[in-house]
Amino acid sequence: MGFIETTLSSFVSLIPVTLAQSLILSFVVLGIMIPFRMLSFPDLTSEGAFPLGGSVCGVLMVAGASPIVAIAGALLAGFVAGCCTAFIHLRFRIHTLLAGILVMTMLYSVNLRIMGRSNLSVFGSPTVFDWVPGLQGGFPASKIVVAGIVVLAVFLLLYFYFKTEKGTAMRAVGSNPDMAEAQGINVWAATIGGIGLAGAFSATGGALMVQSQGFADVNMGIGVLINGLAALMIGEAITGKQTVLRQLLAPFVGAIVYYQLVSLCLAAGMPPPDLKLATGLFVLIMLALPSIKRGRGPAAAKETFRE
Amino acid sequence: MLEVRSARKVFYRGQPDEKVALDNLNLTLATGEFGVVIGSNGAGKSSMLNAISGSLVLDSGKILIDGDDVTPMPVHKRAARLARVFQDPMRGTAASMTVAENMLLAELRARSRTFRPGLNAARLAEYRERLSVLGLGLENRLDTKVELLSGGQRQSLSLIMAVSDRPDVLLLDEHTAALDPRTADIVMQATIRTVSSLKLTTLMVTHNMQHAVDFGDRVIMLDAGKVKLEIAGEDKKNVTVVDLIGHFSVKTDRMLLAS
Numbered sequence: 001m002g003f004i005e006t007t008l009s010s011f012v013s014l015i016p017v018t019l020a021q022s023l024i025l026s027f028v029v030l031g032i033m034i035p036f037r038m039l040s041f042p043d044l045t046s047e048g049a050f051p052l053g054g055s056v057c058g059v060l061m062v063a064g065a066s067p068i069v070a071i072a073g074a075l076l077a078g079f080v081a082g083c084c085t086a087f088i089h090l091r092f093r094i095h096t097l098l099a100g101i102l103v104m105t106m107l108y109s110v111n112l113r114i115m116g117r118s119n120l121s122v123f124g125s126p127t128v129f130d131w132v133p134g135l136q137g138g139f140p141a142s143k144i145v146v147a148g149i150v151v152l153a154v155f156l157l158l159y160f161y162f163k164t165e166k167g168t169a170m171r172a173v174g175s176n177p178d179m180a181e182a183q184g185i186n187v188w189a190a191t192i193g194g195i196g197l198a199g200a201f202s203a204t205g206g207a208l209m210v211q212s213q214g215f216a217d218v219n220m221g222i223g224v225l226i227n228g229l230a231a232l233m234i235g236e237a238i239t240g241k242q243t244v245l246r247q248l249l250a251p252f253v254g255a256i257v258y259y260q261l262v263s264l265c266l267a268a269g270m271p272p273p274d275l276k277l278a279t280g281l282f283v284l285i286m287l288a289l290p291s292i293k294r295g296r297g298p299a300a301a302k303e304t305f306r307e
Numbered sequence: 308m309l310e311v312r313s314a315r316k317v318f319y320r321g322q323p324d325e326k327v328a329l330d331n332l333n334l335t336l337a338t339g340e341f342g343v344v345i346g347s348n349g350a351g352k353s354s355m356l357n358a359i360s361g362s363l364v365l366d367s368g369k370i371l372i373d374g375d376d377v378t379p380m381p382v383h384k385r386a387a388r389l390a391r392v393f394q395d396p397m398r399g400t401a402a403s404m405t406v407a408e409n410m411l412l413a414e415l416r417a418r419s420r421t422f423r424p425g426l427n428a429a430r431l432a433e434y435r436e437r438l439s440v441l442g443l444g445l446e447n448r449l450d451t452k453v454e455l456l457s458g459g460q461r462q463s464l465s466l467i468m469a470v471s472d473r474p475d476v477l478l479l480d481e482h483t484a485a486l487d488p489r490t491a492d493i494v495m496q497a498t499i500r501t502v503s504s505l506k507l508t509t510l511m512v513t514h515n516m517q518h519a520v521d522f523g524d525r526v527i528m529l530d531a532g533k534v535k536l537e538i539a540g541e542d543k544k545n546v547t548v549v550d551l552i553g554h555f556s557v558k559t560d561r562m563l564l565a566s
Binding site for chain 2: 012165175185187
C-alpha cells in the first residue's frame with residue numbers, strides 16, 4: 001500500500017512540471033509527425049534541429065535579444081536545417097533516413113560553433129514565460145499557459161492549412177508523389193517546404209525548452225527523436241489517424257500522455273538510465289504490431305515510405 | 308494539337324545493351340483527334356507517352372502542345388495542359404485521401420493553389436454531378452478514402468479526374484489493361500463518352516486490338532521507336548483485328564486471343 005501511495009503522491013506532484021515539459025516537446029513530436037505521416041518522409045533531422053533551435057535561441061538571448069526574436073531565429077534555423085535534409089534526399093537521391101542522419105550529425109558541430117561551447121546559461125534573461133499576468137515567470141503554471149496558447153495556435157493554423165488547396169496538395173505529395181506530380185504539384189517545393197516546416201517546429205521546441213530550463217546544451221537533442229516517436233505512436237493509438245483532425249491531434253495528445261507515463265514510471269522507482277531502453281522497446285512493439293497481427297488474419301495495408 | 312518532332316531517346320548509350328527507344332519519331336495529332344497507339348512490347352509506346360508527359364527527357368527532338376514548345380518543361384508544369392491515366396490504378400490516385408480530395412487535386416491541376424479552403428459545398432456538388440456520369444455510385448462516396456475502392460472504381464475516378472478541366476491533351480496508357488473484362492468495358496465506354504462529348508485530343512495506348520479497331524479516328528502502329536503504319540479515315544473504319552495483327556513483325560496467338 002505504501003508503495004502505491006508514495007508513487008501516486010510523487011507522480012501527482014510532478015504533473016505540473018511534466019505537463020509544461022510535454023507541451024513544449026509536443027513541437028518536436030509535430031516536427032516528427034509532419035514528415036512521417038503527411039509527406040511519407042521518415043525524417044531524423046529533429047534530433048539535430050531541436051538542439052539547433054536551443055543553441056540559436058540561447059546565443060540570441062545572451063546577446064540581449066528579446067525572447068520572441070530568439071524563438072524566431074531558432075525557427076528560421078530549424079527551417080533551413082529541414083530544407084537541407086529534403087534537398088539532400090531529392091537532389092542526390094540519398095535515402096531519407098541517411099539524409100537525416102547526415103544533417104543531424106553535421107548539426108552537432110554547427111551547434112557547438114554557434115554556442116562556442118557545449119553549455120550556455122541564459123538564467124536571468126527575460127523569457128516568454130515571464131509575460132503571463134498574475135503569475136510569476138519560471139513556475140510551471142506560467143509555462144503551461146504560454147506553451148498551451150502557442151500549441152493551440154499552431155494546432156489551429158495547421159488544421160486550417162492542411163484543409164486549404166495548398167495543404168491538400170502537400171498531403172498528396174506524401175500520399176502518392178507520382179500522382180501529385182501528374183496533377184501539376186511541384187513535388188520538390190512541397191517536400192522541401194514541408195520538411196523545412198517540420199525542422200522549424202523541432203527548433204521551436206528546442207528554443208522553448210531553453211527558455212524553460214534556463215540553459216542550452218549541445219547534448220539536449222540526444223534521444224529526443226525516439227521520445228517523439230514514442231509519443232506519436234501513443235497519440236495515434238488514442239486519436240487514430242483516419243482524418244486530418246485526428247492525425248494532427250495525435251502529436252499533442254501523444255506528447256502529453258507519453259511524458260505523464262514516463263513520469264509515472266520514474267515515480268514508481270524505475271532507474272532513469274533504463275528509460276531509453278524502455279522507450280525504444282515500446283516504439284519497437286508499436287511498429288512491429290501490424291506484422292505480428294498479420295500472422296493471424298488478413299494482411300494489413302502496407303505503408304510505403306519514400307526512400 | 309499535339310506534335311512530336313524527331314523525338315530520339317537512347318537508353319544505356321555506349322553500353323553493350325544500348326537500346327534505341329525512340330528513333331526520330333514524328334507524330335501529329337490534330338485538335339480533337341483520337342489516336343490509338345499499338346505496337347509490340349519494346350516498340351516505344353511507353354517511352355513516347357513518357358516523353359510527351361515529361362517524365363522521360365528526350366536526347367533530341369521536340370514536343371509541342373497547340374504549337375507551344377513544352378520540351379524543357381518538367382512533369383508538373385506540363386500537367387497544366389496535359390492529363391494522363393496510368394495503367395496501374397494505384398498510380399493515378401492518392402490512396403490515403405478521399406474521393407473528393409482527389410477530385411480537388413485534379414481540378415487544381417492547371418491552376419495555382421491558394422490558401423483558401425479546398426473543399427466547399429459548391430465543389431462537392433460539382434464533383435457529385437461529374438461522378439454520377441459513371442453510374443458506379445461514386446457520387447455517394449465522396450468522403451471514402453480511395454484505397455477502399457476497387458481497381459475499376461479507382462480507374463474510373465482517374466478518368467473523371469483527368470478530363471475534369473478539359474486538358475489540351477489526354478494520354479491514356481493502357482488504362483483498362485489491369486481490369487477484368489467487364490470493368491474494362493465500363494471504363495472504356497466511359498472513356499469514349501467523355502472523349503467524344505468534350506472533343507478531347509486523345510492518345511490511347513492499347514494492347515487490345517479490338518479496342519484499336521472499334522475506337523479512335525486513327526491507328527498508329529509503332530515499331531522499333533518509329534511510326535511503322537498509320538491508318539486513318541475510311542481505311543480506319545474498315546480495318547479488322549486480323550488486318551492489324553498482320554502488320555506486326557512478330558506475331559503471336561496471344562494477340563488474337565487477347566482481342
